[in-house]
Amino acid sequence: MTFTPQSTDRTWIGFAMMCVGMFMAILDIQIVATSLPTMQDALGIAPDKMSWIQTAYLIAEVIAIALTGFLTRLLGMRRLFVLAITVFTLASLGCAASNSFAALVSWRVFQGFAGGTLIPAVFSAVFLLFPVPRQALATMLAGVLAVLAPTVGPVVGGWITQTYSWHWLFLINIVPGIVAASVAGILLPRSHVQWQEAITLDGWSLALVALSLSTLEIALKEAPGRGWASPLVLGLLLISASSMLSFVQRCLQSSRPLVELKTFADRNFTVGCILSFVLGLGLFGSVYLMPVFLAFVRGHNALEIGMIMLVTGVAQLAIAPVAVTLERRIDVRLLTAAGFALFALGLGMSAFQTPQTDHDGMFWPQVVRGAAIMLCLLPPTRLALGALQASQVPDASGLFNLMRNLGGAIGLALIDTVIYSRAPMHGADIRQKLMAGDVATASFVGIPLDMFTAQRSSPLDATSQMLLQPLIEKAALTQSINDAWGVLAILTVMALACLPFAKPSSIKLGH
Numbered sequence: 001m002t003f004t005p006q007s008t009d010r011t012w013i014g015f016a017m018m019c020v021g022m023f024m025a026i027l028d029i030q031i032v033a034t035s036l037p038t039m040q041d042a043l044g045i046a047p048d049k050m051s052w053i054q055t056a057y058l059i060a061e062v063i064a065i066a067l068t069g070f071l072t073r074l075l076g077m078r079r080l081f082v083l084a085i086t087v088f089t090l091a092s093l094g095c096a097a098s099n100s101f102a103a104l105v106s107w108r109v110f111q112g113f114a115g116g117t118l119i120p121a122v123f124s125a126v127f128l129l130f131p132v133p134r135q136a137l138a139t140m141l142a143g144v145l146a147v148l149a150p151t152v153g154p155v156v157g158g159w160i161t162q163t164y165s166w167h168w169l170f171l172i173n174i175v176p177g178i179v180a181a182s183v184a185g186i187l188l189p190r191s192h193v194q195w196q197e198a199i200t201l202d203g204w205s206l207a208l209v210a211l212s213l214s215t216l217e218i219a220l221k222e223a224p225g226r227g228w229a230s231p232l233v234l235g236l237l238l239i240s241a242s243s244m245l246s247f248v249q250r251c252l253q254s255s256r257p258l259v260e261l262k263t264f265a266d267r268n269f270t271v272g273c274i275l276s277f278v279l280g281l282g283l284f285g286s287v288y289l290m291p292v293f294l295a296f297v298r299g300h301n302a303l304e305i306g307m308i309m310l311v312t313g314v315a316q317l318a319i320a321p322v323a324v325t326l327e328r329r330i331d332v333r334l335l336t337a338a339g340f341a342l343f344a345l346g347l348g349m350s351a352f353q354t355p356q357t358d359h360d361g362m363f364w365p366q367v368v369r370g371a372a373i374m375l376c377l378l379p380p381t382r383l384a385l386g387a388l389q390a391s392q393v394p395d396a397s398g399l400f401n402l403m404r405n406l407g408g409a410i411g412l413a414l415i416d417t418v419i420y421s422r423a424p425m426h427g428a429d430i431r432q433k434l435m436a437g438d439v440a441t442a443s444f445v446g447i448p449l450d451m452f453t454a455q456r457s458s459p460l461d462a463t464s465q466m467l468l469q470p471l472i473e474k475a476a477l478t479q480s481i482n483d484a485w486g487v488l489a490i491l492t493v494m495a496l497a498c499l500p501f502a503k504p505s506s507i508k509l510g511h
Helices: 009-034 036-043 052-075 077-097 101-129 132-163 174-187 195-199 203-226 231-253 261-265 267-296 302-329 332-352 359-385 393-435 439-445 449-454 462-501
Strands: none
Touching: 009 036, 009 052, 009 077, 009 101, 009 132, 009 174, 036 052, 036 101, 052 077, 052 101, 052 195, 052 203, 052 393, 077 101, 077 174, 101 132, 101 359, 101 393, 132 267, 132 302, 132 359, 203 231, 203 393, 231 261, 261 267, 261 393, 267 302, 267 332, 267 359, 267 393, 267 462, 302 332, 302 359, 332 359, 332 462, 359 393, 393 439, 393 462, 439 449, 439 462
16 A cells, blocks of 8 residues: 655545544544443443443454554555444444443443444554655644644533533544545545455454453453452453563564564664553543532533633643644754653642642643644654555554553542542541641631631531532542652553653654
């Protein structure tokens, strides 16, 4: 599959349709999350099964991302995109028509697999369709939509949930899906199906990577609640690790591997993948932590949460043209270092929230993170993929995007572990300090100081403790969320340690 890179109107419009498909796939995860309680009531789903609506999608998605390189070699970029967006659209229709939990989860698997191929396919297209001087602009377009979707998801999901029914969370994909499939099918460059790829398909490798990634996702889902040392979680992690080791061994020994892992011998690609993993930690983690705080501490509904979180999206859009200009003039390693340092600062700024923090207190941390995200995405993408041969790009793009998704999955499990484990400890500490008459703790919790100081001379009785319990629980949750923000900030700073190992880029973007 070889194309002559060219910056024509046909190419840009076809690529834009691919970006629309990717945006739909990423947006779908967020908007569905906002309406899970509504779907639970409508379909009579048990509370302990609700998370499978998301988990089924994520498992299928992460497997598809890993296989996108193989599917691109087999079908070609145009045919793969049209097939994937068509399946995604039909699966969305199936989800909307579902009248049972089993039917909904089944359609979510199809939707997740199709959506998973759309994301790396777009980033592959950047380097396959466009000449070098236009790749930065194409990367910006794809990057903005990739990181904007999680930000606007709560707004869209909240508005749909309050205005229409949960079915429209899926039905909104139908028209854009039909348009994207039709236009891209006409405008994207054509290539022949490579049937020899199917003939030489390593079925064992396919089974091993599917088993490894699915068991890892399930382990990460169960670990925060059951404990990382629980037999189920340890067993799943053991299966995942052993399957992945076998998969890696088969790929390295095969003359036609399912996924070309030898690309990791390229130092810049490896560094880029590490950065992509860490970006997933911070990006997915921040999009998760803000709604948790705003819903359970501040009591906002889905639409209000989405409106507050729009600040990040606006900052991303504002900085995107600047990021493209800087990427053309500054060493990608320095630009990446600045981006991750700024992102770590934005994460750290959120580690000092109080139960009274709201839109104003969250404004500047969001601005800093929004400005940093584009610098954490564009330069590392070029660092990882920009100097590779065209034949290497599909597999490499799949691995690069897989690392970001795995970072997000591990980050969410880590965050839940921090919150589950730290909240009770903070709650006990807050009670102890209140019993000791600590005014600073009372102020943090939100107890009127005149009332608190009037009772400092006597211990809190049972009635007072019962009345204060909701405030103490919210304060403890706030402090555990702050701990999670701090962990994300530290991990993001640590990512800077890999940058000295990257080689200077030989790609000149022009002006």
